[in-house]
Amino acid sequence: MSATLDPSTRLLTEAAHAKINLYLHVTGKRADGYHLLDSLVVFAGAGDRLRYEPGPEPLHLELAGRFGATLGADAAGPDNLVMKAAAALRAASAPTAHIQGGRLVLEKELPVASGIGGGSADAAAALRLLSRAWQANVPEETLLQIAEKLGADVPVCMASQAARMEGIGEHLSAAPMLPACGMVLVNCGQAVSTPDVFRKRDGAFRERAVLPAGWSDAQSMVADLVKLDNSLEVPACMVCPPVRTVLTSLADQPECLLARMSGSGATCFALFPSSLAAQNAAGALAAAQPSWWVWGGGLV
Numbered sequence: 001m002s003a004t005l006d007p008s009t010r011l012l013t014e015a016a017h018a019k020i021n022l023y024l025h026v027t028g029k030r031a032d033g034y035h036l037l038d039s040l041v042v043f044a045g046a047g048d049r050l051r052y053e054p055g056p057e058p059l060h061l062e063l064a065g066r067f068g069a070t071l072g073a074d075a076a077g078p079d080n081l082v083m084k085a086a087a088a089l090r091a092a093s094a095p096t097a098h099i100q101g102g103r104l105v106l107e108k109e110l111p112v113a114s115g116i117g118g119g120s121a122d123a124a125a126a127l128r129l130l131s132r133a134w135q136a137n138v139p140e141e142t143l144l145q146i147a148e149k150l151g152a153d154v155p156v157c158m159a160s161q162a163a164r165m166e167g168i169g170e171h172l173s174a175a176p177m178l179p180a181c182g183m184v185l186v187n188c189g190q191a192v193s194t195p196d197v198f199r200k201r202d203g204a205f206r207e208r209a210v211l212p213a214g215w216s217d218a219q220s221m222v223a224d225l226v227k228l229d230n231s232l233e234v235p236a237c238m239v240c241p242p243v244r245t246v247l248t249s250l251a252d253q254p255e256c257l258l259a260r261m262s263g264s265g266a267t268c269f270a271l272f273p274s275s276l277a278a279q280n281a282a283g284a285l286a287a288a289q290p291s292w293w294v295w296g297g298g299l300v
């Protein structure tokens with residue numbers, strides 16, 4: 001059945017969840033300048049949402065949501081990662097595919113250029129959604145190659161499930177069994193450029209982490225995570241000093257188990273024993289700092 005005949009909204013919407021790096025070790029650097037990473041990636045309930053209404057060509061994108069306007073004037077054009085994903089999928093689709101135009105609406109609820117991979121999650125959501133809607137029939141392996149070309153974080157966002165990420169982001173393996181826990185995300189409002197932060201990183205490379213098969217509770221996970229770190233936290237603080245204030249504010253919250261920066265920043269996360277504890281902390285932080293973006297809840 002073609003996507004135009006299918007009235008199901010579920011088929012034509014996709015969540016683009018925030019990607020959080022529980023730790024991020026920069027373990028080396030490739031000849032082309034890209035950095036080798038070792039990271040445990042999880043996905044938070046927070047996210048953007050992508051909707052598709054199939055229609056005549058051309059395909060166009062509309063931006064909505066809290067951060068829809070932050071992306072800039074040309075943001076809905078061909079440089080948007082959603083449109084890049086659509087173009088790449090169109091080129092790789094099977095001859096039998098039902099490619100259409102119509103309207104994509106991106107509800108942008110995640111802060112932009114903030115270390116939680118919002119753009120990457122949007123690109124992955126577009127690949128999942130349009131593959132289905134267009135019956136593109138693109139092999140999984142080709143989809144992952146397309147994802148890799150769109151950005152280092154896009155492959156892990158395809159499944160949107162906890163994973164260990166290595167290489168420059170293309171080597172994915174199973175994450176340890178994760179315990180239930182709560183998470184708070186805070187962004188101070190300053191966009192941070194990923195290449196700038198990588199450029200500022202200095203000093204020895206970190207080793208690949210040794211991880212257990214799983215953790216039974218949040219406390220034992222944190223006991224291991226504190227031995228690891230985010231290699232980009234120090235350079236990100238040089239680029240964006242308010243990250244330090246955010247980390248201190250998170251660590252000061254009752255029941256906070258760990259406060260750390262995600263990706264290349266500036267968004268920081270804190271782990272809590274439960275979603276309820278995280279929601280309480282998020283409420284307190286949002287009241288104290290109305291200009292910050294604050295989210296509290298659980299993992300996907």
Ligand SMILES: C[C@@](CO)(OP(=O)(O)O)[C@H](O)COP(=O)(O)OP(=O)(O)OC[C@H]1O[C@@H](n2ccc(N)nc2=O)[C@H](O)[C@@H]1O
Nearest residue numbers: 033034035115116117151152153168194195198263264265
């Ligand atoms: C640092 C991480 C960690 O998860 O997250 P974010 O801060 O972006 O969320 C990612 O590796 C970012 O992935 P992504 O944002 O897709 O990066 P890309 O667009 O591919 O690359 C942007 C730029 O970052 C640098 N880069 C990125 C990834 C990597 N492994 N090494 C790098 O040196 C390069 O200068 C590159 O030109």
Ligand SMILES: Nc1ncnc2c1ncn2[C@@H]1O[C@H](COP(=O)(O)OP(=O)(O)O)[C@@H](O)[C@H]1O
Nearest residue numbers: 080081082112113114115116117118119120122
């Ligand atoms: N759909 C999109 N959402 C966010 N950023 C996008 C999107 N499309 C293109 N970009 C560009 O990608 C860059 C990285 O964005 P983002 O994925 O939010 O960063 P990060 O991975 O650090 O959270 C931004 O500077 C923005 O200009």
